[in-house]
Amino acid sequence: MMKQYLEVKNNYKDCIVLFRLGDFYETFFDDARLVADELQIVLTSRNGNPMAGVPYHAIDSYVRKLISAGHKVAICEQTEDPAQAKGLVRREVTRVMTPGTIMEDELLAGQANNYILTVSEKKGTFAVVLSDISTGEVVVTSCESLPELLDIISSFEPAQILLRESLKTLKKDIMTVSGAFIEIFEDWNFALSSSLRYVKEFYSLASTDHLELDSSQLEALGALFKYLQTTNFKPMKHLSLPRVIKRSETMQLDASTIENLNLLSSQGKGSLIAIMDESVTGMGKRKLKQWLLTPLTDVHKIERRLDTVQSLSEDRLLLEELREYLGGIFDLERIVSRLASDRASPRDLQSLRNSLRILPYIKQLLVSNPSLRERGERIVLFSKELELLEKALQDEPSAFVGEGKVIRKGFSHELDELRDLLENSVEKLKELERREKEATGISTLKVKYNKVFGYFIELPKAQASKAPENYTRKQTLVNCERYITPELKAFEDRVLSAGERIDSLERSLFENICREVGNSAKDLQELSTVLSELDVLQSFASIARKYGYVRPEFTSDGATRVEASRHPIVERFVGEFTPNDITFGEEGRFFILTGPNMSGKSTYIRQIALISIMAQIGSFVPASRAVLPVYDRIFTRIGARDDLAGGKSTFLVEMMETATILSRATEDSLVILDEVGRGTSTFDGISIAWSVSEYIYEAIGCNTVFATHFTELTELSQMYSGIRNKTVKIMETEKGIVFLHRVIEGVASKSHGIDVAKLAGIPSVVLERAEEILRVISKQSALDKAVRVLTTDDLVEIRRAKKGKMNRNQITLFDT
Numbered sequence: 037m038m039k040q041y042l043e044v045k046n047n048y049k050d051c052i053v054l055f056r057l058g059d060f061y062e063t064f065f066d067d068a069r070l071v072a073d074e075l076q077i078v079l080t081s082r083n084g085n086p087m088a089g090v091p092y093h094a095i096d097s098y099v100r101k102l103i104s105a106g107h108k109v110a111i112c113e114q115t116e117d118p119a120q121a122k123g124l125v126r127r128e129v130t131r132v133m134t135p136g137t138i139m140e141d142e143l144l145a146g147q148a149n150n151y152i153l154t155v156s157e158k159k160g161t162f163a164v165v166l167s168d169i170s171t172g173e174v175v176v177t178s179c180e181s182l183p184e185l186l187d188i189i190s191s192f193e194p195a196q197i198l199l200r201e202s203l204k205t206l207k208k209d210i211m212t213v214s215g216a217f218i219e220i221f222e223d224w225n226f227a228l229s230s231s232l233r234y235v236k237e238f239y240s241l242a243s244t245d246h247l248e249l250d251s252s253q254l255e256a257l258g259a260l261f262k263y264l265q266t267t268n269f270k271p272m273k274h275l276s277l278p279r280v281i282k283r284s285e286t287m288q289l290d291a292s293t294i295e296n297l298n299l300l301s302s303q304g305k306g307s308l309i310a311i312m313d314e315s316v317t318g319m320g321k322r323k324l325k326q327w328l329l330t331p332l333t334d335v336h337k338i339e340r341r342l343d344t345v346q347s348l349s350e351d352r353l354l355l356e357e358l359r360e361y362l363g364g365i366f367d368l369e370r371i372v373s374r375l376a377s378d379r380a381s382p383r384d385l386q387s388l389r390n391s392l393r394i395l396p397y398i399k400q401l402l403v404s405n406p407s408l409r410e411r412g413e414r415i416v417l418f419s420k421e422l423e424l425l426e427k428a429l430q431d432e433p434s435a436f437v438g439e440g441k442v443i444r445k446g447f448s449h450e451l452d453e454l455r456d457l458l459e460n461s462v463e464k465l466k467e468l469e470r471r472e473k474e475a476t477g478i479s480t481l482k483v484k485y486n487k488v489f490g491y492f493i494e495l496p497k498a499q500a501s502k503a504p505e506n507y508t509r510k511q512t513l514v515n516c517e518r519y520i521t522p523e524l525k526a527f528e529d530r531v532l533s534a535g536e537r538i539d540s541l542e543r544s545l546f547e548n549i550c551r552e553v554g555n556s557a558k559d560l561q562e563l564s565t566v567l568s569e570l571d572v573l574q575s576f577a578s579i580a581r582k583y584g585y586v587r588p589e590f591t592s593d594g595a596t597r598v599e600a601s602r603h604p605i606v607e608r609f610v611g612e613f614t615p616n617d618i619t620f621g622e623e624g625r626f627f628i629l630t631g632p633n634m635s636g637k638s639t640y641i642r643q644i645a646l647i648s649i650m651a652q653i654g655s656f657v658p659a660s661r662a663v664l665p666v667y668d669r670i671f672t673r674i675g676a677r678d679d680l681a682g683g684k685s686t687f688l689v690e691m692m693e694t695a696t697i698l699s700r701a702t703e704d705s706l707v708i709l710d711e712v713g714r715g716t717s718t719f720d721g722i723s724i725a726w727s728v729s730e731y732i733y734e735a736i737g738c739n740t741v742f743a744t745h746f747t748e749l750t751e752l753s754q755m756y757s758g759i760r761n762k763t764v765k766i767m768e769t770e771k772g773i774v775f776l777h778r779v780i781e782g783v784a785s786k787s788h789g790i791d792v793a794k795l796a797g798i799p800s801v802v803l804e805r806a807e808e809i810l811r812v813i814s815k816q817s818a819l820d821k822a823v824r825v826l827t828t829d830d831l832v833e834i835r836r837a838k839k840g841k842m843n844r845n846q847i848t849l850f851d852t
């Protein structure tokens with residue numbers, strides 16, 4: 037057996053091999069030491085070799101721990117019945133489990149997608165394949181630079197990354213943005229010819245042309261399929277055709293913007309996803325996250341989502357009913373994936389049946405509303421599959437197949453008989469005993485059972501001579517004789533083997549049902565998509581009703597007019613939120629926003645970005661009216677952040693993020709800047725902030741808001757007609773300042789930093805001294821005067837002359 041083990045281990049050197057021995061999965065040698073340590077189980081030994089094992093029925097929780105600790109686990113099963121085996125039982129690895137290839141609910145973390153991401157590269161363009169094996173989703177995209185690749189990785193948070201060997205130097209960079217299990221996959225796995233073959237075979241296609249994948253994307257997709265074949269062994273027919281995300285069809289959000297705007301992570305402050313999520317299914321929750329990461333840029337698609345949200349939000353009863361029905365739908369995406377890859381459990385079929393039962397109600401609800409009819413008609417009812425499940429499956433099937441508690445009575449005559457036999461064996465024996473008593477006339481005749489002889493008929497010695505001919509003597513005791521009859525022997529055979537036969541019959545019936553329902557996997561996946569989208573859209577309708585959101589309208593000239601807008605997250609946490617207008621257009625497309633500390637600048641500028649993201653994923657927005665452009669990208673440079681582990685100081689990070697904006701923003705982007713230039717000396721900071729602003733305004737020309745305490749920057753409005761100043765109003769009272777949070781035209785007179793320091797509890801002696809210093813240095817400062825010089829005619833002329841030279845190609849990024 038150890039020889040057998042070592043052969044297996046030799047083929048799976050990079051895995052912990054869990055070797056099935058009876059009721060345990062055992063590990064040996066170094067694996068045993070490691071497993072004992074990771075799982076905190078006892079390290080024992082077998083013939084002097086280290087060994088550690090876990091009971092087979094608790095395997096899931098142990099595997100989960102090993103995988104989350106970053107190990108690959110090979111499951112080596114006994115692949116023949118030990119009772120039938122001649123000599124050593126045959127054992128084979130039936131599955132290699134890795135963080136990105138698991139699909140069991142018990143192993144998956146919560147409701148989030150569990151992506152495996154594959155990367156290839158050609159001439160500086162990265163091909164990226166993202167696949168969630170547990171839901172069957174396959175997404176393909178490309179990007180042009182490492183920072184963009186890192187953005188994709190940090191936003192989609194894959195559980196595992198397959199990195200082409202020639203790209204292994206990127207591992208360090210990837211590890212700075214992702215905790216994924218990174219596996220280097222040898223280059224030959226990415227060879228185009230074999231990848232093409234794999235993709236064609238996998239999808240049973242004659243040609244891959246219509247998939248619209250470039251050669252690099254095909255290589256990455258083929259490599260993924262090769263990897264899955266070496267880990268999962270079972271068919272993975274549930275994986276959908278690749279959906280190509282063209283970067284031009286979605287709004288680009290880089291990793292720092294996702295973080296700065298708190299789109300996903302809550303960290304106690306509330307995130308956009310948290311306040312928008314009123315979905316009632318796991319599929320809906322995953323879809324919402326995907327939508328948030330990829331807002332649309334196609335107005336028609338956005339309007340289609342908005343139409344549904346509007347119809348649902350206008351009909352309270354319909355919305356409530358829909359929510360209730362959807363609440364009864366299980367995680368079909370994952371169930372269907374397990375069905376299609378032969379890993380479904382009886383509970384999966386039960387959940388599928390219960391979900392299918394609800395479909396007619398949802399469909400009826402939607403088709404009866406003219407504007408929702410089209411969505412309703414996309415819901416297929418799967419009556420055939422439901423009928424089979426109704427007939428075949430018990431109301432509450434047990435979790436495991438084989439005990440006879442899964443298949444409903446009446447579905448299989450043979451199974452019913454076997455179960456009957458087991459359940460009624462006592463009755464049946466009594467009946468046999470009564471018949472034998474009657475036939476022999478011996479009232480003291482007994483039918484008995486013991487482990488050595490099985491079933492037998494017992495007659496007292498005195499009556500033995502009356503034993504009929506068909507009685508065969510089995511044993512003679514002092515007071516009695518024991519016999520067997522052909523009928524009793526047949527009964528015994530049936531009873532003893534009934535358990536085993538129930539087990540195998542139920543298994544094969546179950547497999548047949550799974551296969552039959554699994555044939556509709558593709559259509560069931562389509563149903564999952566329809567239902568998950570519906571769930572997100574009802575979630576949008578629910579929040580729109582609850583919080584008074586309005587339907588956004590879109591313009592094509594970049595003009596923006598949002599009236600009485602609110603910050604979707606902050607408004608949920610403050611007692612009374614002061615709404616503000618947002619405008620971009622002829623009168624100004626670049627705003628310098630000054631205002632005291634704590635006045636609401638950051639809130640206002642984030643709110644502008646958040647409202648656009650909400651609108652472009654198809655949601656209503658917190659405002660009384662919203663006319664918006666469709667942005668291709670949103671950039672934010674907000675807050676102080678360092679990356680000490682990556683060797684980057686706060687100011688370097690700030691400048692790198694700014695450089696990214698300058699190189700990537702287009703005329704159709706939105707740029708939100710908060711305190712750029714604050715991480716260095718005032719003179720350096722203002723100079724950088726000033727020239728960055730000029731560059732964005734002149735060379736890029738996109739809608740921009742720049743919140744700053746450098747009031748000197750407001751002088752820019754003197755030089756450029758499209759740069760305007762805004763400030764946040766406060767009221768100075770005897771007791772201190774009152775924050776009104778109202779954004780108005782103009783420039784802040786003071787920063788009121790010392791007032792805020794007072795609110796924070798800085799001792800009064802420190803505050804008084806600060807006031808004194810402020811009075812002196814404000815008088816002495818030559819900065820204001822110096823900045824004003826910049827707007828004098830001569831310097832403006834020089835600037836104009838230079839403007840022609842402004843060329844975006846001159847920008848070099850630190851990180852490209």
Ligand SMILES: Nc1ncnc2c1ncn2[C@@H]1O[C@H](COP(=O)(O)OP(=O)(O)OP(=O)(O)O)[C@@H](O)[C@H]1O
Nearest residue numbers: 610612613614632633634635636637638639640777
């Ligand atoms: N429009 C508003 N209505 C109600 N409360 C608001 C509004 N805007 C901001 N606030 C409240 O004021 C607090 C401070 O706002 P914010 O952080 O936006 O100020 P700031 O001007 O950016 O400050 P600093 O310059 O110190 O960074 C917020 O946490 C929020 O509670």
